[in-house]
Amino acid sequence: MKICIVSDSHDNRALLATAVHDAKDKGAEAVLHCGDVVAPTTLRGLPPIGLPVHVIHGNNTGDMFAMHVVMKTFPEIIHYHGMDANIVLAGKRIFMVHYPHYARAMSLTGDYDLVCFGHDHRIEIEQVKTIDDQQCYLINPGTVGGVGKAPTYILADLEDMSFEQFAVPTDHPYIKNTDPVTPHR
Numbered sequence: 001m002k003i004c005i006v007s008d009s010h011d012n013r014a015l016l017a018t019a020v021h022d023a024k025d026k027g028a029e030a031v032l033h034c035g036d037v038v039a040p041t042t043l044r045g046l047p048p049i050g051l052p053v054h055v056i057h058g059n060n061t062g063d064m065f066a067m068h069v070v071m072k073t074f075p076e077i078i079h080y081h082g083m084d085a086n087i088v089l090a091g092k093r094i095f096m097v098h099y100p101h102y103a104r105a106m107s108l109t110g111d112y113d114l115v116c117f118g119h120d121h122r123i124e125i126e127q128v129k130t131i132d133d134q135q136c137y138l139i140n141p142g143t144v145g146g147v148g149k150a151p152t153y154i155l156a157d158l159e160d161m162s163f164e165q166f167a168v169p170t171d172h173p174y175i176k177n178t179d180p181v182t183p184h185r
Contacts, residue, residue, distance in 0.1 A: 001029050001030070001089060001090035001157075001158045001159065002023075002026070002029060002155055002156065002157050002158070003028055003029065003030045003031065003032060003066070003089060003155075003158060004020055004023030004030070004031045004032070004064070004153055004154075004155060005027040005031075005032045005034070005097070005116050005141045005154040005155075005156055006019055006031065006032070006033050006034070006144040006153045006154075007033065007034035007035060007036065007038040007058075007116075007117070007119070007140065007141050007142070007143065007144065007183040008034075008035070008058070008118045008119070008144065008145055008147055009036065009037055009038070009042055009143075009144050009145040010036055010037075010038050010060070010143070010145040011037075011038045011039045011042050011145065012042070012045070012145035012146060012151075012159045013041070013045045014045070015144055015146055015151045015168050016033075016042060016043075016045065016046070016144050016145065017046060017049065017155040018168050018169065018170075019144045019168045020046055020049050020053075021153065021169065022050055022153075022169055023153060023155050023165065023166075024049055024051055026155055026166075026173075027155075028051060028055075028155060030049060030051055030052045030089055031046070031051050031052070031053040032053075032054050032094070032096055032116050033054065033055040033056070033057075034058070034059075034096055034097070034098055034116050034117050034118035034141065035049070035056045035057055035058025035059075035060075035096075035097075035098030035119070036058035036059065036060045036098065036118060036119070036142075036145075037055060037057065037058075037062060037067075037119075037131075037160045038062040039062050039063070039066075039156075040049070040063060040066040040067040040069070041070070042180070043055065043074075044070065045071050046077065046078070047074045047077045047078070050076060050077070051075070051077070052076070052079060052097065053077055053078050053079065054058065054079045054081060054087055055078065055079065055080050055083055056080075056081050056082060056083060056084055056085050056096050056097065056183060057082065057083060057098070057099060057183065058098035058099075058118060058119060059098060059099075059119065061112070064128050066078070067080055068080065068140065075122025081096070082098070083098070084096060084098075084102075085097075090159065091158075092111050092113040092114055092158045092161075093111065093112045093114070094112060094115075094116065095107075095112045095114070095115045095116070096115075096116045096117070096120050097115070097116075097117050098117060098119050099117060099119050100117055100119055100120055100138040100140065102117070102119035103115050103116070103131070103138060103140075104128075104138065104157055105129045107130070107136045107137075107138045108128060108130055108136070109130055109131065110130035110131050110132035110136070111128065112136055113136060113137065114136065114137045114139065114156070114158075115136060115137070115138050115139070115160075116139045116141070117138075117139070117140050118140060118142075118143075119140075120140070120151075121142055121143040121147055121148055121149050122140060122142060123140060123141065123142040123154070123164070123165050124138065124139065124140035125137070125138075125139055125140075125154070125163045125167050126138045126139075137158065137163065139154055139155075139163060141153050141154040142154075142165070143178055146155065146169075149167035150167055150168075151167065152165055152166065152167055152168065153165075153166055153168060154166070
């Protein structure tokens, strides 16, 4: 199973949807959003793509009531977990949180195969040795919203635990069919 890992969309719905479209074109079957969606309406471009989306909030929580409305409007697609998430996909134990220090601590516990986070808008792919001598992957996909850096996402293959970073393509057909997008700088 391949998954699209994103974070820090900061209201940029076109870049978020483009990243998810691109990841789906590459075989992604689910999306993990590691926080800082900000305006929940940013997620409204994802249901037509058809992939389940697991989302948490970050330090920019936005309108929590509206987040629940979006989740209830698309219950088969949008799965809102609150400040962190503990999920299982393709038999892999995954923890999502927004903050790097919290993610690093959780990656050491031995309870997870994969810990995903965001917040600092820096891509990170690291294999961590846990307290029980196992391995956990610690992943930060950067900022899909292009806040201060180029917009990026990570495509993870849970079968072989491989991770590849991608720039969000500005020539993707989805971008061409929406209003022009300029990443935040």
